[in-house]
Amino acid sequence: MSDLRVAVLGVGIMGADHVARLTSTISGAHVAVVNDYLTDKAEQIAAGLPGCRVVADPLDAIADPDVDAVVLATPGPAHEKQLLACLEHGKPVLCEKPLTTDVETSLEVVKREAELGKRLIQVGFMRRFDHEYAALKAMLDSGELGRPLVLHCAHRNPAVPPSFDSAMIVRDSLVHEVDVTRFLFNEEIIAIQIITPSANPGAPDGVADPQIAIMRTASGKHVDVELFVTTGVAYEVRTEVVAEKGSAMIGLDVGLIRKTAPGTWGGQITPGFRERFGQAYDTEFQRWVDAVRHGSSTGNYVDGPSAWDGYAAAAVCEAGVQSLNSGKPVEVTMVARETIAGA
C-alpha cells in the first residue's frame, strides 16, 4: 500500500508539530502539501521536506487530486468552511479542536457528514489516545470498579498567553475535560455551572482564574473540574473516577493508581520487557535507521552501543561466570582499547 499523501493546513506551532510527526514518526504517510495564511512559513517548511509543495489556498489544497487526506490546524473560525470542503471532496480530515466555534455550525457539519453516509471527520481530542486515559477507560469498561459515580478533574497550566480571557478557560481548557467525561462515561453532559473563586493574584487583570466547573451527566453522575491556568508550577492534568467498587486516578506522575477493596492502593508493575522497554526499542531502531541513512556522508552508521561495548560486556560476563563457578572474586581481563586503532 502506498503512503498516504497528506495536506497540513495551518503550520503554526501545532501544525508544524504535526508536519514533523508525519515526517519522522508516523509510518505510512507523508506530508505532500502545506498551507498557511503566512506564506513564508509554509514555504520554509516545504523547503525542508523533499516532495512537499505549498498550495496557497486551503480549499485548493483540499480539492487537490494528489492529496489523500487533510490535517486541519488552522484557526477555529476557518474550520467550518474547510470541513465542508473536505466533505464535498470526500477527503478524510483530522481536525484540531474545536470542530467549529459555535454550536449551530458544529451541528451543520455533523448533519452534512451524516448525509454522506461515511465517516470522514475525526476531531483532535488526543487524550483518548494517552496511555493513562486508555488504561482508565479500559478499567471502567472491564467493570472492575462497578458503576462510576463521580469524576474529579484538575487542569493546570503554568502560564497562558497574555490574550487569554475568562471564556477561553472554558472553551480551550475545559473542552478537554468535557470530552474526557463523555469518553469515560459514554453519556452526555446535561448541565454545567462555572464557579469563580476570588482570583489568583498572578492571573491577568480581569481574568477569572481559577474556575471550578460543576457538571452533571444524563444519568446523574457528578463531574467537577478545577481549571487553573496561571499556576506557575507545571502542566498538570489529573483525573479521578470514584465508583461503586473503588476509585482510580491518573495524572499524579506515577501512572494509574487504583484504590480497590480490600483497602490497598497502588499501581501496576510492568509485566514484561516488551511493555517496559517497548519505547526504548522503538527509539533505538528509529535512531539507528536515521544514522544509517546518513552514514554515507558521516562514515558512521551507529548511534548507540558499539562493537567495543559488546566486547566489554562479554569480558565482564565471562569473568562473572568464572566467579559463579568458583565462588570467588574474579578480575576482568580486557585488552586496552587504545591498542586497537579505530576501536
Added chain:
Amino acid sequence: MSDLRVAVLGVGIMGADHVARLTSTISGAHVAVVNDYLTDKAEQIAAGLPGCRVVADPLDAIADPDVDAVVLATPGPAHEKQLLACLEHGKPVLCEKPLTTDVETSLEVVKREAELGKRLIQVGFMRRFDHEYAALKAMLDSGELGRPLVLHCAHRNPAVPPSFDSAMIVRDSLVHEVDVTRFLFNEEIIAIQIITPSANPGAPDGVADPQIAIMRTASGKHVDVELFVTTGVAYEVRTEVVAEKGSAMIGLDVGLIRKTAPGTWGGQITPGFRERFGQAYDTEFQRWVDAVRHGSSTGNYVDGPSAWDGYAAAAVCEAGVQSLNSGKPVEVTMVARETIAGA
C-alpha cells in the same frame, strides 16, 4: 531520501517484533528481506508484507545488493560469521546482544571493524534509549549529583524458560546491568564476584537463583546487582545511583525519583502538553493514518472522536460560558443524536 531496505535475519519472537516495528512504527525504513533457519516462519512473515522477500541463506541476504542494512536477531552462536560478513560487504548492522558468545571472537569483531575505519556495528543494548535511563544519564552528566559512588541494581523476571541455567543469569540478565554501568559511569568494570544465596524454592532444580553480582569499576565505584529470574511477580528493573550530592532512582514505576539536598524526595511534573501528551498525539496520528488507508474498504475514515463528539463539546462549552457570565447553573441544549440519521 528513499526508505532504507532492511534485512531481518532471524524471525523468532524478537526478530518478529523488530519486523513489526520497522513496518508500522519506524519512519524511513522497511523490511525488504527476511531470513530464518525455519523457512516456513520466514515465508509466513514475508507473505504479510508487500515487497518483502525470503532469502534462504543469511550470508546471501547480507550480500544482497538490494539490502541497505541488516538486523541480526539470530542465535548468538551465528553472530560472529554474520557480523564479519556485514563488515566485508560494508553493511550497517544492528546486532541483538550478545555481540558474540565469547570474549575472543568479540575482540576479533572489534578489530575487524576498526581496520575498516568506519563504524558499522551497533549492539542492541536498548536500555540506553529508555527515557528513564536517559534521564538518569542526563542527570549524572549535568553534574547535579556530583561524583557517583555506588550503583544499586535489581533485575527481576517473573519466570524464565525451563532451559534456563545459572550461567544464563549472568550472560543474559546481568549483561544488561554491565552495559548500564558502563553507560552511566563511562568507565570499565575491573572485578566481579557472584554470590549465590540459598535458592528460591520456586527456582528450577540446580539453578542458583537469586544471584548477587558485586562489581568494581576502574576508579573504584561499587556496583551491586540483585538478579532474580523466578519472582512470580512481574518484570522489575531498578537502578539507583548514590552520589556525592544526592541519589536518584528509576524503575519504581513512578519515573525518576531524586533525593537531593535539602532533604526532599520527588520527581518532575510534566512541564507542558507536548511532553505530557506527545505519545497521545503520535498514537492518534498513526491510528488515523491507518484508518484512512483502509477507509475505502470500510467506508470509515475515522478511528477516534467523531464530528458528533466535536458538536457535543461545543454545546457544553457554550453553556459553560453562559454560566460563567451569569454565575448560575445552565442546562445544556443539544439535539437528540437519533434525529440525525448516520450521526
Added chain:
Amino acid sequence: MSDLRVAVLGVGIMGADHVARLTSTISGAHVAVVNDYLTDKAEQIAAGLPGCRVVADPLDAIADPDVDAVVLATPGPAHEKQLLACLEHGKPVLCEKPLTTDVETSLEVVKREAELGKRLIQVGFMRRFDHEYAALKAMLDSGELGRPLVLHCAHRNPAVPPSFDSAMIVRDSLVHEVDVTRFLFNEEIIAIQIITPSANPGAPDGVADPQIAIMRTASGKHVDVELFVTTGVAYEVRTEVVAEKGSAMIGLDVGLIRKTAPGTWGGQITPGFRERFGQAYDTEFQRWVDAVRHGSSTGNYVDGPSAWDGYAAAAVCEAGVQSLNSGKPVEVTMVARETIAGA
C-alpha cells in the same frame, strides 16, 4: 504537679477509647470517674481501673470536687446541659463533636463561656492535631505557597451503620471538613451547596451517597468536598490546597506531597533519627515500663531485644571491623546459645 483527675462521661466506643488513652498513653492524668447511662458498662470499665469510681448522674460527676476535668463522650443531645454544668462548676471540658446539636444552643454555650472570662471548653476536632494536617497548616502559614485559592477534600468511609441517613453525612462527616477549612484558612464559610449525584447502588435505600459539598469562604475561596460513606474500600481522608505558588496534598498515604515551582513534586525526607524514630523510642519505653511494672508476677522485665541480642550484634560488628581492616570476608564467631542455660 499531681495527676489530673478526669471524669469520662459516656463510655461507648469513643468514650472507652478515651479511657484507655488516658490510662495507658497520656502522661499527667488518670480516669477518676466514669459515667454512662448503661450503668453496667460503666461498672465494668471502672472495675478494671484501680482508683476509678462510677458516678451515676453525669451532673454529679461534673460537680464532684474530686474531679478536675471532664471528657464528654455522651450523645450530642446531652451536651448542652452538661457543658453548661461544666461552666457553672468551672470544670475544663474536652467535648466530642458536636458542641451541641443545633446552632442556637451552640451560640448559647459560647456566650455563657464568654461571660465567665476564661476558656474552659475544647471541642474534639482532632484533625488539627494530626501530623499531616499540622504540616499542611505550617506550610500555609509559612507563606511558601502564597495565597490559598481552592481546597479539594474527599472523605470516604468503607461503610456506615444501618441507621445512617443523608443529613448525617453533612452533620457527622462534612463537619470535619468544615473545621479543617476554618483551621487552614482562618476564616468563616459564608455559603454552602450540597449536590446529590445519582446514588451508589450499595448505599442504603433513600440515602443520598455520595454527596458533593460546595462551600465559599468570606474572602471568596472555593472549597469542594466529596462525601462518600459506603465505598467498601477503606477510610480515606484527603485534602489538597491549591494556592498562588503551588499546591500541596495530604492523605494519599504517602505523607505531605507538595508541587511547587519549578515543576517538581515530592515530599520531605526525615531529617534525622529523632524525627524518624521518635515514635519507636516512645513505644519502646512504654512497653519496657509496662513489662517492668508487671515483672514481679512474670519474672520477665523485658519486652524487646535481650542481652543475647546485644551479644550477637557485638560479635557481628567485631567481625565486620576485622573485614574492614583486612578487606576480606570474615566468619562470625559466637558461642552456641544453647550452651548457656537460660540465655
Added chain:
Amino acid sequence: MSDLRVAVLGVGIMGADHVARLTSTISGAHVAVVNDYLTDKAEQIAAGLPGCRVVADPLDAIADPDVDAVVLATPGPAHEKQLLACLEHGKPVLCEKPLTTDVETSLEVVKREAELGKRLIQVGFMRRFDHEYAALKAMLDSGELGRPLVLHCAHRNPAVPPSFDSAMIVRDSLVHEVDVTRFLFNEEIIAIQIITPSANPGAPDGVADPQIAIMRTASGKHVDVELFVTTGVAYEVRTEVVAEKGSAMIGLDVGLIRKTAPGTWGGQITPGFRERFGQAYDTEFQRWVDAVRHGSSTGNYVDGPSAWDGYAAAAVCEAGVQSLNSGKPVEVTMVARETIAGA
C-alpha cells in the same frame, strides 16, 4: 499500681531525650534519679523535675532502694560494670546500644543474667518498635511473602561528628542493620565482608565512606547494606526484603510498599479512623491535659478548637442540611464574633 521510679544514668543528648520522654510521654513511670559524670548537667535537669534527685555515683543510683528500674545512657565503656550492678541488685535495665564494647564482656553479661534465671536486661534497638519495621516483620511472619531470600538495606546520614572513623560506621551504624536482620529473619549472621568503594570527596580524610557490608545468615540468606554517613541530604534508612512470593520495602517515606503477585505495587490504605487518627487523638488529649494542668495560672484551659469553633461548625452544617433538602445554595447565618465579648 504506683508509678515506676526510674534512674536515668547519663544525661547527654540521648539520656536527656529519655528523661523528657519518661516525664511527658510515657504513662506509669517518672524519673526519680538522674546521674551524669558532668554533675552540673545532672543538677540542671533534676532542678526542672519535681521529685527528682541527683545521685553522684551511678552504682549508688543502681543500688538505691527507691529506684525501681534503670535507663543506661552512659558511654559504652561504662556499660559492663553498670549492667552487672543492675543484675546484682535485681534492677530491670533498658540499656542503650551497645550492650558492652566487646564480644567477651557481652557474653559475660549474658551468662550472668542467665544464671539469675530472670530477664532484666533490654537493649535499645529501637527499630523493632518502629511501625514500619513492625509492619514488615508482621508481613514476613504472616507467610504472605513466603520464604525470605535477600535483604537490601541502606543507612544514610547527612553528616557525622568530626571524630567519626571508619570502624564507627560498622559499630554504630551497621549495628542497627545487624539487629534488623536478626529480628526480621530470626537467625544468626555467620559471615560478613566490608567493601570500601572509592571514598566520597566530602568524607573526612581517611574515613572509608561509603562502605558496603555483605552478610550471610545461617540458612544462606544474603544481606547487603549500603552505609553512607556523609550524604549531605537527609537521614534515610531503607529496608527491602526480597522473598519467594514477592518483595516489600520500607523507608521510602511512603510507608510499606509491597510488590506481590499478580504484578501490582502499592501500600495499604488506612482501614478506619482509629488507625488514621489515633496519633491525633493522643496528641489532642496530651495537649489538653497539659493545658488544663497549667490553666489555673493562665486562665486558659484549652489548647485546640474552642466553643466558637463548635458553634461555627454547627452553623455551616445547619445550612448544609437545608441545601441538601432544597437542592439550592444556602447562605450561612452566624452572629459576628465581635458581638460576644470574650468569645
